[in-house]
Amino acid sequence: MGTLEGKVAVITGGNSGIGLATAKRFVEEGAYVFITGRRKPELDKAVEYIGKNVTAVPGDLSKLQDIDGIAAAVTTTKGVVDIIVSNAGFTEQAPLDTLTPEHFDKTFNLMARAPVFLVQKLLPLISRGGSIILVSSAMHVMGIPNHTAYAAAKAALRSYARTWAAEFKGRGIRVNTLSPGVTDTPILDSQSEEHRRDEVVRMYLNMIPIGRLAEAVEIANAAVFLGSEQSSYVTGADLMADGGVGQV
Numbered sequence: 001m002g003t004l005e006g007k008v009a010v011i012t013g014g015n016s017g018i019g020l021a022t023a024k025r026f027v028e029e030g031a032y033v034f035i036t037g038r039r040k041p042e043l044d045k046a047v048e049y050i051g052k053n054v055t056a057v058p059g060d061l062s063k064l065q066d067i068d069g070i071a072a073a074v075t076t077t078k079g080v081v082d083i084i085v086s087n088a089g090f091t092e093q094a095p096l097d098t099l100t101p102e103h104f105d106k107t108f109n110l111m112a113r114a115p116v117f118l119v120q121k122l123l124p125l126i127s128r129g130g131s132i133i134l135v136s137s138a139m140h141v142m143g144i145p146n147h148t149a150y151a152a153a154k155a156a157l158r159s160y161a162r163t164w165a166a167e168f169k170g171r172g173i174r175v176n177t178l179s180p181g182v183t184d185t186p187i188l189d190s191q192s193e194e195h196r197r198d199e200v201v202r203m204y205l206n207m208i209p210i211g212r213l214a215e216a217v218e219i220a221n222a223a224v225f226l227g228s229e230q231s232s233y234v235t236g237a238d239l240m241a242d243g244g245v246g247q248v
């Protein structure tokens with residue numbers, strides 16, 4: 001029997017990278033997963049790859065009506081949620097000298113605002129034993145140039161985990177952040193202005209004690225732990241699966 005047998009999970013950004021690997025691992029562990037994302041063809045491919053026990057719900061999380069749509073689809077199809085993995089994200093770099101309000105709002109809308117309303121809308125469906133996993137980043141404890149908005153939005157998630165863990169006292173719902181280090185996913189293609197993935201990877205490799213990037217499945221395994229009863233006494237915490245990059 002898997003560690004997530006019979007659980008229902010909602011995984012945002014479940015059509016790519018860490019979210020897709022998490023959805024696959026959750027289903028292998030016995031869960032039913034709802035995956036979300038904006039790109040319908042990528043959602044279709046993800047459903048085929050995951051193979052069973054999966055429903056794709058398209059939506060742009062920066063729009064409140066799309067978050068309502070996701071919650072409505074989960075309510076209609078299953079009526080319960082055991083695990084939320086708030087994972088959707090993107091990176092866009094901006095030095096402070098030229099940072100625009102549009103860049104700031106886009107970053108905060110998706111990575112700091114959307115998780116609040118996603119969790120709020122799904123909360124009535126979660127009961128005792130529930131686990132909320134907010135995918136942050138090792139960057140929330142680091143100072144990496146040009147990531148003013150990204151790192152701050154990720155730090156906001158760390159704060160939500162502390163607040164909600166306290167707010168849900170006695171309700172049996174745990175909340176934690178999962179903070180990946182540099183992980184080999186499509187997001188790395190957007191980390192340099194010229195889309196020079198190799199340069200970005202070389203820069204980060206110099207900083208990572210384990211000496212390599214993470215595979216998405218290694219982050220997914222940490223999500224399985226946080227979603228399952230194996231982490232039953234863990235709440236308000238930050239699990240850094242970062243190869244040590246945020247520790248040294």
Ligand SMILES: NC(=O)c1ccc[n+]([C@@H]2O[C@H](COP(=O)([O-])OP(=O)(O)OC[C@H]3O[C@@H](n4cnc5c(N)ncnc54)[C@H](OP(=O)(O)O)[C@@H]3O)[C@@H](O)[C@H]2O)c1
Nearest residue numbers: 013016017018037038039060061088089137182183185187
């Ligand atoms: N990879 C890393 O090195 C790393 C390190 C630390 C933290 N993280 C965090 O891990 C999470 C997953 O990243 P990843 O590396 O797996 O990147 P990825 O492969 O690029 O996946 C990003 C996901 O977010 C979804 N998404 C983006 N904008 C969205 C929007 N407006 N509405 C709904 N969904 C949206 C994308 O789907 P659509 O494009 O179809 O919408 C996609 O599924 C992110 O929060 C990221 O910040 C990643």
